[in-house]
Amino acid sequence: MTPIFGVKEAEKEYQARYAAYAIIANDQNEIIIVQAPNGAYFLPGGEIEGEETKEEAIDREMLEELGFKISLAEYLGEASEYFYSRHRDTYFYNPGYFFVADRWEKVCEPTEEGSKSTWVSSEKGIELLKRGSHQWAVKQWLAK
Numbered sequence: 001m002t003p004i005f006g007v008k009e010a011e012k013e014y015q016a017r018y019a020a021y022a023i024i025a026n027d028q029n030e031i032i033i034v035q036a037p038n039g040a041y042f043l044p045g046g047e048i049e050g051e052e053t054k055e056e057a058i059d060r061e062m063l064e065e066l067g068f069k070i071s072l073a074e075y076l077g078e079a080s081e082y083f084y085s086r087h088r089d090t091y092f093y094n095p096g097y098f099f100v101a102d103r104w105e106k107v108c109e110p111t112e113e114g115s116k117s118t119w120v121s122s123e124k125g126i127e128l129l130k131r132g133s134h135q136w137a138v139k140q141w142l143a144k
Helices: 054-065 122-128 132-143
Strands: 014-016 019-023 030-035 045-047 068-085 090-106 116-121
Touching (some): 019 132, 030 122
């Protein structure tokens, strides 16, 4: 069964936003998280655009947010979330697909303007991550 986070409000219309994310760890077993312009933290990744596969979306998002090329080792699973975006004034239903990277390499500066990232311990990451689905993914990774 797919875990579901957030609360679906009965009278609201939700827009589906399918997304893919990656957990990337360094040699100190820290994970990298991305800070949005509003200050919230997320796992690197984002919306699957057009006819992209989950993996293609991750490849694009890694360059945009981190300037990384990565290699995916494992699929952790799917977790969905209901949330309201004040920035977009939209209610979203967000099925997220979560992967683990086994290799990464910085190949350029992030192509997305204002992209900020930081390495943190997995425990600190769980504490900082805004979405329950992202926290769930890190916990799944730690349990393996």
